[in-house]
Amino acid sequence: MGEDILKGLKDRDPRGIARAISLVEENDPLTDRILSSLDDSLVDSALVLGITGPPGAGKSTLTDRIISRYRSQGRRVGVVAIDPTSPISGGAILGDRIRMMGHALDKDVIVRSMATRGRLGGLCAAAGAAVRIFAGSGCSVVIIETVGVGQSEMDIVRLADITVLVLAPGLGDDIQAMKAGLLEVADIVAVNKSDLEGAETLAMDIETIARGSTGDVEHPAKVCMTVASEGKGLDDLLQAIETVEAAHRKSGERRMRRDRAYDLEVLDWAVEMMKPSIIKRIESTDHDRKGDPRLLASKLLEQE
Amino acid sequence: MTDRKKHRVLIGKPGLDGHDRGAKFIARALRDAGFEVVYTGIRRTPEEIAAAAVQEDVSVVGLSSLSGAHLRLFPEVVKALAAAGAGDIPVLGGGVIPDEDIEQLRKEGIREVFTPGTPLERIIAAFRNACEEARGSL
Numbered sequence: 001m002g003e004d005i006l007k008g009l010k011d012r013d014p015r016g017i018a019r020a021i022s023l024v025e026e027n028d029p030l031t032d033r034i035l036s037s038l039d040d041s042l043v044d045s046a047l048v049l050g051i052t053g054p055p056g057a058g059k060s061t062l063t064d065r066i067i068s069r070y071r072s073q074g075r076r077v078g079v080v081a082i083d084p085t086s087p088i089s090g091g092a093i094l095g096d097r098i099r100m101m102g103h104a105l106d107k108d109v110i111v112r113s114m115a116t117r118g119r120l121g122g123l124c125a126a127a128g129a130a131v132r133i134f135a136g137s138g139c140s141v142v143i144i145e146t147v148g149v150g151q152s153e154m155d156i157v158r159l160a161d162i163t164v165l166v167l168a169p170g171l172g173d174d175i176q177a178m179k180a181g182l183l184e185v186a187d188i189v190a191v192n193k194s195d196l197e198g199a200e201t202l203a204m205d206i207e208t209i210a211r212g213s214t215g216d217v218e219h220p221a222k223v224c225m226t227v228a229s230e231g232k233g234l235d236d237l238l239q240a241i242e243t244v245e246a247a248h249r250k251s252g253e254r255r256m257r258r259d260r261a262y263d264l265e266v267l268d269w270a271v272e273m274m275k276p277s278i279i280k281r282i283e284s285t286d287h288d289r290k291g292d293p294r295l296l297a298s299k300l301l302e303q304e
Numbered sequence: 305m306t307d308r309k310k311h312r313v314l315i316g317k318p319g320l321d322g323h324d325r326g327a328k329f330i331a332r333a334l335r336d337a338g339f340e341v342v343y344t345g346i347r348r349t350p351e352e353i354a355a356a357a358v359q360e361d362v363s364v365v366g367l368s369s370l371s372g373a374h375l376r377l378f379p380e381v382v383k384a385l386a387a388a389g390a391g392d393i394p395v396l397g398g399g400v401i402p403d404e405d406i407e408q409l410r411k412e413g414i415r416e417v418f419t420p421g422t423p424l425e426r427i428i429a430a431f432r433n434a435c436e437e438a439r440g441s442l
Protein backbone atom coordinates (compact mmCIF):
# COMPACT_ATOMS: atom_id res chain seq x y z
CA MET A 1 0.00 0.00 0.00
CA GLY A 2 2.86 2.35 0.84
CA GLU A 3 4.46 2.10 -2.58
CA ASP A 4 1.12 2.91 -4.22
CA ILE A 5 0.80 6.06 -2.18
CA LEU A 6 4.37 7.16 -2.90
CA LYS A 7 3.81 6.57 -6.59
CA GLY A 8 0.47 8.38 -6.51
CA LEU A 9 2.10 11.30 -4.78
CA LYS A 10 4.85 11.40 -7.36
CA ASP A 11 2.28 11.31 -10.17
CA ARG A 12 0.30 14.07 -8.45
CA ASP A 13 -2.70 11.78 -8.30
CA PRO A 14 -5.35 13.43 -6.07
CA ARG A 15 -5.88 10.26 -4.09
CA GLY A 16 -2.17 9.71 -3.60
CA ILE A 17 -1.74 13.25 -2.33
CA ALA A 18 -4.70 12.90 0.04
CA ARG A 19 -3.55 9.54 1.41
CA ALA A 20 -0.05 10.86 1.91
CA ILE A 21 -1.38 13.72 4.03
CA SER A 22 -3.42 11.29 6.14
CA LEU A 23 -0.40 9.09 6.75
CA VAL A 24 1.67 12.05 7.86
CA GLU A 25 -1.18 13.32 10.01
CA GLU A 26 -1.28 9.92 11.71
CA ASN A 27 2.48 9.85 12.15
CA ASP A 28 2.76 6.74 10.03
CA PRO A 29 6.20 5.11 9.64
CA LEU A 30 6.02 6.05 5.96
CA THR A 31 6.14 9.76 6.86
CA ASP A 32 9.90 10.08 6.34
CA ARG A 33 9.78 8.60 2.89
CA ILE A 34 6.80 10.72 1.92
CA LEU A 35 8.39 13.97 2.99
CA SER A 36 11.82 13.17 1.60
CA SER A 37 10.31 12.24 -1.75
CA LEU A 38 9.17 15.82 -2.30
CA ASP A 39 10.91 18.22 -4.66
CA ASP A 40 12.65 20.68 -2.35
CA SER A 41 12.88 23.41 -4.95
CA LEU A 42 9.09 23.41 -5.35
CA VAL A 43 8.62 23.51 -1.59
CA ASP A 44 11.12 26.31 -1.33
CA SER A 45 9.64 28.50 -4.01
CA ALA A 46 5.93 28.19 -3.13
CA LEU A 47 4.14 31.08 -1.49
CA VAL A 48 2.65 30.00 1.84
CA LEU A 49 -0.14 32.34 2.82
CA GLY A 50 -1.70 32.30 6.28
CA ILE A 51 -5.31 33.50 6.58
CA THR A 52 -6.43 33.98 10.14
CA GLY A 53 -8.96 35.95 12.15
CA PRO A 54 -11.95 35.61 14.44
CA PRO A 55 -14.77 33.14 13.71
CA GLY A 56 -17.09 34.27 10.96
CA ALA A 57 -14.92 37.15 9.73
CA GLY A 58 -15.06 35.74 6.20
CA LYS A 59 -11.76 33.85 6.00
CA SER A 60 -13.10 31.00 3.88
CA THR A 61 -15.04 33.29 1.58
CA LEU A 62 -11.94 35.40 1.10
CA THR A 63 -9.82 32.30 0.56
CA ASP A 64 -12.25 31.21 -2.15
CA ARG A 65 -11.72 34.54 -3.93
CA ILE A 66 -7.98 34.43 -3.52
CA ILE A 67 -7.96 30.94 -5.05
CA SER A 68 -9.80 32.31 -8.10
CA ARG A 69 -7.25 35.08 -8.50
CA TYR A 70 -4.26 32.78 -8.44
CA ARG A 71 -6.01 30.29 -10.70
CA SER A 72 -6.54 33.00 -13.28
CA GLN A 73 -2.76 33.46 -13.22
CA GLY A 74 -2.47 29.76 -13.99
CA ARG A 75 -1.09 28.86 -10.60
CA ARG A 76 -2.01 25.63 -8.83
CA VAL A 77 -3.39 26.27 -5.34
CA GLY A 78 -3.54 24.16 -2.20
CA VAL A 79 -5.58 25.00 0.90
CA VAL A 80 -5.17 23.59 4.39
CA ALA A 81 -8.32 24.57 6.31
CA ILE A 82 -8.08 24.02 10.03
CA ASP A 83 -11.06 23.83 12.37
CA PRO A 84 -11.11 23.17 16.10
CA THR A 85 -11.76 19.75 17.55
CA SER A 86 -14.51 19.64 20.16
CA PRO A 87 -12.73 19.10 23.45
CA ILE A 88 -15.64 17.09 24.75
CA SER A 89 -16.28 14.56 22.01
CA GLY A 90 -12.98 14.71 20.14
CA GLY A 91 -15.01 15.15 16.96
CA ALA A 92 -15.10 18.13 14.61
CA ILE A 93 -17.21 19.63 11.88
CA LEU A 94 -14.94 20.77 9.07
CA GLY A 95 -17.00 23.30 7.17
CA ASP A 96 -14.59 25.76 5.57
CA ARG A 97 -14.79 23.81 2.38
CA ILE A 98 -18.43 24.80 1.84
CA ARG A 99 -17.33 28.26 0.69
CA MET A 100 -14.78 26.84 -1.71
CA MET A 101 -16.89 24.19 -3.43
CA GLY A 102 -16.92 26.28 -6.59
CA HIS A 103 -13.41 24.96 -7.18
CA ALA A 104 -14.25 21.33 -6.40
CA LEU A 105 -13.90 20.15 -9.99
CA ASP A 106 -10.76 22.16 -10.72
CA LYS A 107 -7.91 19.64 -10.71
CA ASP A 108 -5.49 22.42 -9.79
CA VAL A 109 -7.20 23.34 -6.54
CA ILE A 110 -6.70 20.97 -3.62
CA VAL A 111 -8.49 21.62 -0.35
CA ARG A 112 -7.73 19.64 2.76
CA SER A 113 -9.64 20.14 6.01
CA MET A 114 -7.86 19.36 9.23
CA ALA A 115 -9.04 19.24 12.84
CA THR A 116 -6.82 20.51 15.62
CA ARG A 117 -7.29 17.18 17.44
CA GLY A 118 -6.47 18.92 20.68
CA ARG A 119 -2.76 18.59 20.10
CA LEU A 120 -0.75 21.71 20.56
CA GLY A 121 2.44 20.87 18.80
CA GLY A 122 1.44 18.03 16.56
CA LEU A 123 -0.95 20.20 14.64
CA CYS A 124 1.83 22.42 13.41
CA ALA A 125 3.75 19.37 12.35
CA ALA A 126 0.77 17.91 10.51
CA ALA A 127 -0.24 21.20 8.90
CA GLY A 128 3.36 21.92 7.98
CA ALA A 129 3.66 18.55 6.33
CA ALA A 130 0.43 19.09 4.40
CA VAL A 131 1.76 22.43 3.18
CA ARG A 132 4.94 20.73 1.96
CA ILE A 133 3.05 17.93 0.28
CA PHE A 134 0.88 20.44 -1.58
CA ALA A 135 3.87 22.54 -2.60
CA GLY A 136 5.81 19.44 -3.59
CA SER A 137 2.96 18.37 -5.82
CA GLY A 138 3.02 21.57 -7.75
CA CYS A 139 0.96 24.09 -5.79
CA SER A 140 2.85 27.35 -6.15
CA VAL A 141 0.46 28.91 -3.64
CA VAL A 142 -0.53 27.17 -0.42
CA ILE A 143 -3.08 28.84 1.86
CA ILE A 144 -3.52 27.92 5.52
CA GLU A 145 -6.86 29.01 6.97
CA THR A 146 -7.14 28.93 10.72
CA VAL A 147 -9.28 30.60 13.35
CA GLY A 148 -7.17 33.09 15.23
CA VAL A 149 -8.08 32.53 18.84
CA GLY A 150 -5.52 30.55 20.75
CA GLN A 151 -1.80 30.04 20.98
CA SER A 152 -1.80 26.91 18.82
CA GLU A 153 -3.44 28.81 16.01
CA MET A 154 -0.90 31.58 16.38
CA ASP A 155 1.84 29.00 16.04
CA ILE A 156 0.33 27.75 12.84
CA VAL A 157 0.50 31.23 11.44
CA ARG A 158 4.26 30.97 11.80
CA LEU A 159 4.26 28.31 9.13
CA ALA A 160 3.25 30.99 6.66
CA ASP A 161 5.50 33.29 4.66
CA ILE A 162 2.89 36.01 4.82
CA THR A 163 -0.09 36.33 7.15
CA VAL A 164 -3.35 38.06 6.33
CA LEU A 165 -5.48 38.88 9.36
CA VAL A 166 -9.17 39.01 8.43
CA LEU A 167 -11.37 41.20 10.62
CA ALA A 168 -14.93 42.38 10.16
CA PRO A 169 -17.08 45.05 11.76
CA GLY A 170 -19.68 44.03 14.29
CA LEU A 171 -17.99 40.87 15.47
CA GLY A 172 -16.92 42.51 18.69
CA ASP A 173 -13.75 40.46 18.55
CA ASP A 174 -11.66 43.11 16.86
CA ILE A 175 -10.25 44.62 19.99
CA GLN A 176 -9.88 41.14 21.49
CA ALA A 177 -7.96 40.03 18.45
CA MET A 178 -5.57 42.89 18.83
CA LYS A 179 -5.07 42.12 22.47
CA ALA A 180 -4.36 38.53 21.62
CA GLY A 181 -1.43 39.81 19.64
CA LEU A 182 -2.95 38.81 16.34
CA LEU A 183 -2.09 42.18 14.89
CA GLU A 184 1.53 41.54 15.62
CA VAL A 185 1.64 38.47 13.44
CA ALA A 186 -0.21 40.15 10.58
CA ASP A 187 1.59 41.44 7.51
CA ILE A 188 -1.69 42.53 6.00
CA VAL A 189 -5.07 43.22 7.60
CA ALA A 190 -8.16 42.66 5.47
CA VAL A 191 -11.09 44.59 6.86
CA ASN A 192 -13.71 42.32 5.36
CA LYS A 193 -17.46 42.92 5.18
CA SER A 194 -16.64 46.51 4.39
CA ASP A 195 -20.13 46.69 2.91
CA LEU A 196 -21.34 46.76 6.51
CA GLU A 197 -21.48 49.70 8.85
CA GLY A 198 -18.46 50.20 11.05
CA ALA A 199 -15.86 49.03 8.56
CA GLU A 200 -14.31 52.48 8.12
CA THR A 201 -13.99 53.01 11.85
CA LEU A 202 -12.51 49.56 12.29
CA ALA A 203 -9.97 50.22 9.55
CA MET A 204 -8.98 53.52 11.13
CA ASP A 205 -8.58 51.91 14.55
CA ILE A 206 -6.38 49.22 13.09
CA GLU A 207 -4.24 51.73 11.23
CA THR A 208 -3.69 53.57 14.48
CA ILE A 209 -2.82 50.46 16.45
CA ALA A 210 -0.66 49.03 13.69
CA ARG A 211 1.42 52.17 13.67
CA GLY A 212 1.46 52.40 17.42
CA SER A 213 3.30 50.64 20.16
CA THR A 214 2.10 47.08 19.59
CA GLY A 215 2.82 46.79 15.90
CA ASP A 216 6.02 46.81 13.92
CA VAL A 217 6.43 50.55 13.52
CA GLU A 218 8.80 50.34 10.58
CA HIS A 219 6.58 47.96 8.67
CA PRO A 220 3.03 48.59 9.82
CA ALA A 221 0.57 46.05 8.50
CA LYS A 222 -1.09 47.23 5.33
CA VAL A 223 -4.84 47.56 5.69
CA CYS A 224 -7.10 46.48 2.80
CA MET A 225 -10.86 46.87 2.62
CA THR A 226 -12.62 43.82 1.17
CA VAL A 227 -16.09 42.49 0.51
CA ALA A 228 -15.24 38.83 0.08
CA SER A 229 -18.83 37.81 -0.65
CA GLU A 230 -18.82 40.11 -3.69
CA GLY A 231 -15.19 39.70 -4.63
CA LYS A 232 -14.44 43.36 -3.97
CA GLY A 233 -11.05 44.67 -2.89
CA LEU A 234 -9.21 41.65 -4.18
CA ASP A 235 -6.97 43.63 -6.55
CA ASP A 236 -5.73 45.66 -3.65
CA LEU A 237 -5.24 42.62 -1.44
CA LEU A 238 -3.36 40.63 -4.06
CA GLN A 239 -1.19 43.64 -4.77
CA ALA A 240 -0.41 44.00 -1.07
CA ILE A 241 0.54 40.32 -0.88
CA GLU A 242 2.84 40.70 -3.86
CA THR A 243 4.49 43.78 -2.39
CA VAL A 244 5.12 42.15 0.97
CA GLU A 245 6.42 39.00 -0.70
CA ALA A 246 8.88 40.94 -2.83
CA ALA A 247 10.07 42.95 0.16
CA HIS A 248 10.51 39.85 2.28
CA ARG A 249 12.48 38.06 -0.39
CA LYS A 250 14.76 41.05 -0.80
CA SER A 251 15.36 41.63 2.90
CA GLY A 252 15.94 37.99 3.80
CA GLU A 253 12.84 38.00 6.01
CA ARG A 254 11.36 35.19 3.98
CA ARG A 255 14.35 32.89 4.51
CA MET A 256 14.32 33.75 8.19
CA ARG A 257 10.63 32.88 8.53
CA ARG A 258 11.08 29.61 6.67
CA ASP A 259 13.98 28.66 8.92
CA ARG A 260 11.98 29.56 12.00
CA ALA A 261 9.01 27.53 10.77
CA TYR A 262 11.26 24.55 10.18
CA ASP A 263 12.73 24.77 13.65
CA LEU A 264 9.25 25.06 15.10
CA GLU A 265 8.29 21.82 13.41
CA VAL A 266 11.42 20.16 14.74
CA LEU A 267 10.48 21.32 18.22
CA ASP A 268 6.95 19.95 17.83
CA TRP A 269 8.21 16.59 16.75
CA ALA A 270 10.79 16.51 19.50
CA VAL A 271 8.13 17.19 22.13
CA GLU A 272 5.83 14.57 20.61
CA MET A 273 8.62 12.02 20.55
CA MET A 274 9.72 12.72 24.10
CA LYS A 275 6.26 12.36 25.56
CA PRO A 276 6.04 8.57 25.83
CA SER A 277 9.36 8.22 27.61
CA ILE A 278 8.54 11.04 30.00
CA ILE A 279 5.18 9.47 30.78
CA LYS A 280 7.01 6.22 31.53
CA ARG A 281 9.42 8.02 33.82
CA ILE A 282 6.59 9.69 35.72
CA GLU A 283 4.83 6.37 36.16
CA SER A 284 7.94 4.58 37.34
CA THR A 285 8.97 7.26 39.83
CA ASP A 286 7.86 7.16 43.43
CA HIS A 287 6.62 10.60 44.32
CA ASP A 288 4.20 11.95 46.86
CA ARG A 289 2.36 14.30 44.48
CA LYS A 290 3.00 17.27 46.74
CA GLY A 291 4.81 20.52 46.18
CA ASP A 292 5.83 22.08 42.89
CA PRO A 293 5.30 19.68 39.96
CA ARG A 294 7.95 21.62 38.02
CA LEU A 295 10.63 20.38 40.37
CA LEU A 296 9.85 16.76 39.61
CA ALA A 297 9.55 17.57 35.91
CA SER A 298 13.01 19.06 35.74
CA LYS A 299 14.43 16.14 37.75
CA LEU A 300 12.85 13.67 35.33
CA LEU A 301 14.24 15.54 32.34
CA GLU A 302 17.74 15.38 33.80
CA GLN A 303 17.79 11.59 34.02
CA GLU A 304 18.83 10.71 30.49
CA MET B 305 -0.17 12.51 17.94
CA THR B 306 -0.68 9.04 16.59
CA ASP B 307 -4.40 8.95 16.35
CA ARG B 308 -5.38 6.10 14.12
CA LYS B 309 -8.84 5.74 15.45
CA LYS B 310 -10.01 9.17 14.31
CA HIS B 311 -12.66 8.53 11.71
CA ARG B 312 -13.06 11.00 8.85
CA VAL B 313 -16.37 11.07 7.01
CA LEU B 314 -17.98 13.39 4.51
CA ILE B 315 -21.60 14.45 4.63
CA GLY B 316 -22.91 15.65 1.31
CA LYS B 317 -26.17 16.80 -0.03
CA PRO B 318 -26.62 16.21 -3.73
CA GLY B 319 -29.47 17.70 -5.68
CA LEU B 320 -31.45 20.87 -5.67
CA ASP B 321 -33.47 20.95 -2.48
CA GLY B 322 -32.44 23.78 -0.27
CA HIS B 323 -32.90 22.39 3.23
CA ASP B 324 -30.02 20.80 4.98
CA ARG B 325 -31.43 20.40 8.45
CA GLY B 326 -31.21 16.64 8.17
CA ALA B 327 -27.64 16.66 6.87
CA LYS B 328 -26.53 19.10 9.54
CA PHE B 329 -28.25 17.11 12.25
CA ILE B 330 -26.35 13.98 11.26
CA ALA B 331 -23.11 15.92 10.91
CA ARG B 332 -23.46 17.22 14.45
CA ALA B 333 -24.46 13.84 15.83
CA LEU B 334 -21.37 12.29 14.23
CA ARG B 335 -19.16 15.04 15.59
CA ASP B 336 -20.60 14.44 19.06
CA ALA B 337 -19.78 10.77 18.60
CA GLY B 338 -16.14 11.71 17.95
CA PHE B 339 -16.04 11.74 14.15
CA GLU B 340 -14.30 14.34 12.01
CA VAL B 341 -17.03 15.40 9.63
CA VAL B 342 -16.32 17.25 6.40
CA TYR B 343 -19.50 19.02 5.44
CA THR B 344 -19.89 20.22 1.86
CA GLY B 345 -23.12 22.19 2.03
CA ILE B 346 -26.22 21.99 -0.11
CA ARG B 347 -26.78 21.65 -3.84
CA ARG B 348 -23.71 19.67 -4.79
CA THR B 349 -23.29 17.61 -7.89
CA PRO B 350 -22.26 13.97 -7.47
CA GLU B 351 -18.91 14.81 -9.10
CA GLU B 352 -18.23 17.62 -6.63
CA ILE B 353 -19.00 15.34 -3.71
CA ALA B 354 -16.72 12.64 -5.10
CA ALA B 355 -13.85 15.09 -5.71
CA ALA B 356 -14.18 16.43 -2.16
CA ALA B 357 -14.26 12.90 -0.72
CA VAL B 358 -11.01 12.07 -2.53
CA GLN B 359 -9.20 15.25 -1.48
CA GLU B 360 -10.32 14.87 2.11
CA ASP B 361 -9.41 11.18 2.23
CA VAL B 362 -12.58 10.27 4.09
CA SER B 363 -13.41 6.66 4.92
CA VAL B 364 -17.12 7.01 4.25
CA VAL B 365 -19.48 9.28 2.32
CA GLY B 366 -22.91 9.93 3.81
CA LEU B 367 -25.63 11.45 1.63
CA SER B 368 -28.84 13.13 2.53
CA SER B 369 -31.79 13.78 0.28
CA LEU B 370 -35.26 15.05 0.86
CA SER B 371 -36.19 15.87 -2.68
CA GLY B 372 -37.17 12.41 -3.81
CA ALA B 373 -34.31 12.36 -6.31
CA HIS B 374 -32.34 9.85 -4.24
CA LEU B 375 -32.95 7.01 -6.68
CA ARG B 376 -31.01 8.92 -9.30
CA LEU B 377 -28.57 10.96 -7.20
CA PHE B 378 -27.26 8.40 -4.69
CA PRO B 379 -26.17 5.91 -7.37
CA GLU B 380 -24.63 8.80 -9.32
CA VAL B 381 -22.40 9.56 -6.35
CA VAL B 382 -21.34 5.90 -6.25
CA LYS B 383 -20.46 6.12 -9.94
CA ALA B 384 -18.68 9.44 -9.55
CA LEU B 385 -16.55 7.97 -6.76
CA ALA B 386 -15.64 5.01 -8.96
CA ALA B 387 -14.76 7.39 -11.80
CA ALA B 388 -12.53 9.34 -9.41
CA GLY B 389 -10.67 6.15 -8.53
CA ALA B 390 -12.36 5.94 -5.15
CA GLY B 391 -14.91 3.20 -5.72
CA ASP B 392 -13.77 1.60 -2.48
CA ILE B 393 -15.23 4.43 -0.36
CA PRO B 394 -18.58 3.18 0.93
CA VAL B 395 -21.67 5.35 0.50
CA LEU B 396 -24.46 5.53 3.07
CA GLY B 397 -27.67 7.42 2.40
CA GLY B 398 -30.57 8.78 4.32
CA GLY B 399 -33.67 10.87 3.91
CA VAL B 400 -37.33 10.56 3.19
CA ILE B 401 -36.97 7.29 1.33
CA PRO B 402 -39.92 4.94 0.73
CA ASP B 403 -39.36 1.31 1.71
CA GLU B 404 -39.70 0.11 -1.86
CA ASP B 405 -36.69 2.21 -2.92
CA ILE B 406 -34.35 0.78 -0.32
CA GLU B 407 -33.68 -2.51 -2.07
CA GLN B 408 -33.05 -0.68 -5.34
CA LEU B 409 -30.53 1.66 -3.69
CA ARG B 410 -28.70 -1.23 -2.08
CA LYS B 411 -28.48 -2.95 -5.42
CA GLU B 412 -26.91 0.16 -6.88
CA GLY B 413 -24.19 0.21 -4.28
CA ILE B 414 -25.60 2.23 -1.38
CA ARG B 415 -24.31 0.27 1.55
CA GLU B 416 -26.92 1.34 4.08
CA VAL B 417 -30.12 3.33 3.77
CA PHE B 418 -31.63 5.29 6.64
CA THR B 419 -35.14 6.64 6.90
CA PRO B 420 -36.64 9.14 9.35
CA GLY B 421 -37.51 6.20 11.59
CA THR B 422 -33.93 4.89 11.89
CA PRO B 423 -32.62 5.35 15.44
CA LEU B 424 -29.65 7.72 15.62
CA GLU B 425 -27.51 5.10 17.36
CA ARG B 426 -27.97 2.77 14.43
CA ILE B 427 -26.87 5.46 12.00
CA ILE B 428 -23.77 6.26 14.01
CA ALA B 429 -22.95 2.57 14.41
CA ALA B 430 -23.27 2.11 10.66
CA PHE B 431 -20.82 4.96 10.03
CA ARG B 432 -18.44 3.56 12.60
CA ASN B 433 -18.56 0.06 11.14
CA ALA B 434 -18.05 1.33 7.63
CA CYS B 435 -15.07 3.43 8.78
CA GLU B 436 -13.48 0.55 10.63
CA GLU B 437 -13.92 -1.76 7.68
CA ALA B 438 -12.56 0.79 5.22
CA ARG B 439 -9.52 1.31 7.38
CA GLY B 440 -9.00 -2.37 7.97
CA SER B 441 -8.86 -3.06 4.26
CA LEU B 442 -6.08 -0.54 3.60
Ligand SMILES: Nc1nc2c(ncn2[C@@H]2O[C@H](COP(=O)(O)OP(=O)(O)OP(=O)(O)O)[C@@H](O)[C@H]2O)c(=O)[nH]1
Nearest residue numbers: 054055056057058059060061192193226227228229
Ligand atom coordinates in the same frame (compact mmCIF):
# COMPACT_ATOMS: atom_id res chain seq x y z
N1 LIG C 1 -21.86 41.19 4.26
C1 LIG C 1 -20.80 40.41 4.04
N2 LIG C 1 -20.84 39.11 4.42
C2 LIG C 1 -19.75 38.35 4.19
C3 LIG C 1 -18.60 38.87 3.55
N3 LIG C 1 -17.68 37.88 3.47
C4 LIG C 1 -18.23 36.79 4.02
N4 LIG C 1 -19.48 37.06 4.45
C5 LIG C 1 -20.42 36.13 5.12
O1 LIG C 1 -19.95 35.88 6.43
C6 LIG C 1 -20.27 34.55 6.84
C7 LIG C 1 -19.03 33.84 7.31
O2 LIG C 1 -18.14 33.67 6.24
P1 LIG C 1 -16.98 32.58 6.25
O3 LIG C 1 -16.17 32.81 5.03
O4 LIG C 1 -17.51 31.24 6.48
O5 LIG C 1 -16.16 33.05 7.53
P2 LIG C 1 -14.95 32.33 8.26
O6 LIG C 1 -14.12 33.39 8.87
O7 LIG C 1 -14.28 31.39 7.34
O8 LIG C 1 -15.69 31.52 9.39
P3 LIG C 1 -15.13 30.34 10.30
O9 LIG C 1 -14.26 29.46 9.45
O10 LIG C 1 -16.36 29.66 10.79
O11 LIG C 1 -14.37 31.01 11.42
C8 LIG C 1 -20.91 33.90 5.62
O12 LIG C 1 -22.28 33.95 5.77
C9 LIG C 1 -20.45 34.77 4.48
O13 LIG C 1 -21.35 34.76 3.39
C10 LIG C 1 -18.60 40.25 3.16
O14 LIG C 1 -17.63 40.79 2.63
N5 LIG C 1 -19.73 40.96 3.45
Ligand SMILES: [Mg+2]
Nearest residue numbers: 059060095096
Ligand atom coordinates in the same frame (compact mmCIF):
# COMPACT_ATOMS: atom_id res chain seq x y z
MG1 LIG D 1 -13.88 29.33 7.54
